Amino acid sequence: MSESISRRKFLCIAAGCAAAASVAGCSDITHTSFFRHNFRDMTPDELKKIIADLEREHSATFGKQVLVGVDPPMDGVSFAYALDISRCIGCRRCVYGCVGENNQSRDPQIQWIRVLEMNKEKGIDFQEANPYYDAEEVPRPGHFYLPMACQQCENPACVKSCPVGATWREKDGIVVVDYDWCLGCRCCLSACPYGARRFNWGKPTLPAEEMNPDTHYLGNRPRPKGVVEKCTFCIQRTRRGKYPKCVEVCPTGSRKFGNILDPESEIRYILEHKRVVVLKNELNTHPRFYYFF
Amino acid sequence: MAYGPGITWGDVGKRLPVRAAAALAGAILCLGLSAGGATAQEAPPRHTVPVDSMVFETPPPPFRDPDIFPCSQCHNADMPPNLQRRQLVDMHDDIVLKHDEEHRWCLDCHDAQNRDRLHLANGTLIPFEQSYKLCGQCHGDKYRDWRAGVHGRRTGEWNGKKQYLLCVHCHYSHEPKFKGLKPLAPPIPPGRKP
Numbered sequence: 001m002s003e004s005i006s007r008r009k010f011l012c013i014a015a016g017c018a019a020a021a022s023v024a025g026c027s028d029i030t031h032t033s034f035f036r037h038n039f040r041d042m043t044p045d046e047l048k049k050i051i052a053d054l055e056r057e058h059s060a061t062f063g064k065q066v067l068v069g070v071d072p073p074m075d076g077v078s079f080a081y082a083l084d085i086s087r088c089i090g091c092r093r094c095v096y097g098c099v100g101e102n103n104q105s106r107d108p109q110i111q112w113i114r115v116l117e118m119n120k121e122k123g124i125d126f127q128e129a130n131p132y133y134d135a136e137e138v139p140r141p142g143h144f145y146l147p148m149a150c151q152q153c154e155n156p157a158c159v160k161s162c163p164v165g166a167t168w169r170e171k172d173g174i175v176v177v178d179y180d181w182c183l184g185c186r187c188c189l190s191a192c193p194y195g196a197r198r199f200n201w202g203k204p205t206l207p208a209e210e211m212n213p214d215t216h217y218l219g220n221r222p223r224p225k226g227v228v229e230k231c232t233f234c235i236q237r238t239r240r241g242k243y244p245k246c247v248e249v250c251p252t253g254s255r256k257f258g259n260i261l262d263p264e265s266e267i268r269y270i271l272e273h274k275r276v277v278v279l280k281n282e283l284n285t286h287p288r289f290y291y292f293f
Numbered sequence: 294m295a296y297g298p299g300i301t302w303g304d305v306g307k308r309l310p311v312r313a314a315a316a317l318a319g320a321i322l323c324l325g326l327s328a329g330g331a332t333a334q335e336a337p338p339r340h341t342v343p344v345d346s347m348v349f350e351t352p353p354p355p356f357r358d359p360d361i362f363p364c365s366q367c368h369n370a371d372m373p374p375n376l377q378r379r380q381l382v383d384m385h386d387d388i389v390l391k392h393d394e395e396h397r398w399c400l401d402c403h404d405a406q407n408r409d410r411l412h413l414a415n416g417t418l419i420p421f422e423q424s425y426k427l428c429g430q431c432h433g434d435k436y437r438d439w440r441a442g443v444h445g446r447r448t449g450e451w452n453g454k455k456q457y458l459l460c461v462h463c464h465y466s467h468e469p470k471f472k473g474l475k476p477l478a479p480p481i482p483p484g485r486k487p
Contacts, residue, residue, distance in 0.1 A: 077452075092477040109481050131480060137473035241450040251474065253446035253463075265451070266442040274443075 038165060039178040039217065051217070058215075058222055062206075066213040068221050071239040073172035079233050079288065080173070080260040081244075082270045083147060086293040087254040090115050090138040090145030097249035098149075101234060102220040103212055105204030112198065112231040113149045113246065120144055124279075149246075150175060150196040150231035151279065151287035161191035167228070173260075173288050174233050176218035184226040193280050194287075197230045233257070260288070345426075347440065349457045354421040362421070364408035374405040391468040402427055402466075428460045435460075 036042070036050055051068050058066035095113045104110040116129035120142050129146070139145065156175050159167050166181035167188060189197045203225040215221040216236035223229055234244035238257070247255040258265035267290075270276065274292040356362050367384075368374075378398050381388070390398065404410045410418040411427050419426055429436030438444035442455060445463065449455040463471060 089471075089474060090476060091474040092479075093474075095480075096477050111480055114480065132482060133476070134479050135476060138476045139473060238451065241452050243448060243451050248446075248448045250446060251463075252471065253444065256443060256447075258451045262452075266447075269441045269443055 036180065038181050040165075040168070054217075054221065058213075061222070062208045062211045062213070064208070064211070064213050066211075066221075067215060069214075069216045069236055069239075070218075071216065071236075073170050073174075074239065076261055077259045078171075078173045078261050079152070079238060080258065080267045080290065081152070081233065081288065082256040082267055082274075082276070082290040082292055084252075084254040084256070084293065085144060085146055085291050087252050088115075088145045088147060088250075089252055090117055090133070090140075090143075090147075091251060093249045093251055094147060094246035094255065097245045098231070100210060101212055101237075101245035102232075103206055103215070103222055104198075104229075105200065105202075105206060105223075107205045108200075108202045110198045110200070110204070110229070112196075112229070113147050114195070115145055115147045117143050118146055124277075146291070147246075148194060148196065148279075149289075151194050151285065151289040152231075152233060154286035154288060155284060157191040157193060157283075157285060158188035158197060161187040163187060170218075172239070174218075174235055174238075175230070176232055176235065177228055177230065178218065179221070179223050179227045179229070182227040184228070186228065188228055193283050193285065197228050199228050200225050344440075348423065349425065349440075351422065351425075351457050351459045352462070354424065354459060355462055362409070364403075368408035374400075376400065376405060388467050391470070392466070422459075424466070425460050428466075432460075 036046065039047075042050070047070060051070065054068045055066055058068070092115055095111050095115060098104070098113050099106075099111055102112065104112065114131050116126070116131050117133040117140070118124060118129050122128045124146065133140070133143075152169075152173055152175055154169075154173070156169055159169055159175060163185060164181060164183055166183065167175065167177045169175045184199070186199055189199060200223055204223055206222060211222070212220060214236060216232075216239070219232040219235035234242075234246075238244055243257055244255075247257045256266045256270060258267040260267050260271075262268065270290065270292050276290045276292045278287045278290060354362075381399075385399075402411050404412040404418055407418060410420060411424060412418050413427060414430055425436065425439065429439075435444050439457075439460070442457075445458055445460075447455045447457065460466075460469075
């Protein structure tokens, strides 16, 4: 591991020198993103400097005070999510709540949550699922709805597939991406059995007035072109005790979130009292996203 | 957090009809079984607060006409209650009951003597702010999930203070079926411009 890091470091420096030579006088953020370490290897001083650079750069871009948090995992906390598929009506309020909260690109369109419309006669069958449904009113007769986002697996295939260690599972169960370490190789996109990861094929566009300035380094800070992103359980909210945005905007209350280690939590009540399924159980990914009914 | 996980002997008593409960108690006594009580003591229920005394903080009840409450503005001493089950024509004729309407009518939930209160089946008066107790009489499974934070929308903190909603914030009491919504725009299929 140390060998690959040092090799990468060398390549980074070489590429950085070349880039620095060609774009002399570029912004601070370009320098820091070339010469910095992986988020997990940063010294506190380095992190502080990078956060200051990021905040300055984003504040200038969006014309408002942007904060980049680095809240660590809480002790004794492991997150889990549950979704009531008998109650979800497929209204997509969660999709757009998430887009706004997490600064997802409007064009090219990036949406972390995808709501699948399924036929009640077929059950959970991804070949029959339709994400592009539109109607005057949902739920449509004979259908049920299954929103999909990152399943925050305990045994994540995406993490194992990353050749550079730009994505990993945090202690509280959130699988995160270091956007400045990501190469954009998209191995994780093909490895994920749930289609939960999104790639920035173009430069993300984000209207300044709609930009959420309360960000997290590993979460909803603005992303560059050419990197992978995905649901982080709203890391900027949940590590401060708040519910994820999708939980708060769901008009039917189908979405539940909490600490799986707390026996009094809503999640534990669901696991102990409801019929719970995980998607693609046979793949041994151990999702932390439970569907119940 | 407070919710009722398993069924305890106390709960069995509450859920069974009185006669059945008496018969059960009699059977236990006749057989001289003291083990039932002992089991309950060994495994105390997770919560010790009786359900009846639980009070949840909720936003104020969503009256359709904000000036309609208190009801005693009109339903006062000058208007003696008419206990005859009937179709309302003079007032409240906009309310169409679609909630087990064959068997129930206004005064099954609204109290005839004190119109500013609702009443439970046992006659206990409750304020509109605690209408979940009334709903919970029939919809006990939903009430149990709601108390646990599993039925209905919660906002606030996953590890702290949560905001509850009353049943009637989502389910209009006289026609409780949840109304459908217009879905927001579908995603753009790959290769297509918005």
